[in-house]
Amino acid sequence: MARKTYSEEFRRDAVELYRSTPGATVVGIAGDLGIMDSTLSAWLRTAGVQLHSRPGGRSGAPPDGEGPEQEVARLRARVSELEADARKLNSERDILRAAAKYFAGETRW
Incomplete structure (x- = not known):
C-alpha cells in the first residue's frame, strides 16, 4: 500500500x-x-494538543483535586442529565409512534 x-x-x-x-x-x-x-x-x-478523555472512560482516578463529595455531586448531576435525556427521547419516540399510526391510517392501499 x-x-x-x-x-x-x-x-x-x-x-x-x-x-x-x-x-x-x-x-x-x-x-x-x-x-x-x-x-x-x-x-x-x-x-501539542491534549487528547480528550473518552466519555464514560474508566481511568480509575477522579479528576484532579476532586474529593469524594465533589465526585458524588458530579455523578448526581450526570445522572440527572441522563434521566432528562431519557425523558426527552421517550417523548420523541412516543410522538414518532403516534405520527406513524396517523400516517398509516391515512394511506389507502
Whole structure:
C-alpha cells in the first residue's frame, strides 16, 4: 500500500477539527476524514494538543483535586442529565409512534 502524503493545510484543519469538537475521539475524526487514527494522533502530538478523555472512560482516578463529595455531586448531576435525556427521547419516540399510526391510517392501499 502506497504511503499517502497530506498537505499542511489538511493537517492543520484535521487538528483544528479535533480541537473544536467537544467529545470527539481520534478514531471518530480520523474515520470521518478517511485517515488512519495513528496518523491523526501523530499530528495532534506534533501540534501539542491534549487528547480528550473518552466519555464514560474508566481511568480509575477522579479528576484532579476532586474529593469524594465533589465526585458524588458530579455523578448526581450526570445522572440527572441522563434521566432528562431519557425523558426527552421517550417523548420523541412516543410522538414518532403516534405520527406513524396517523400516517398509516391515512394511506389507502
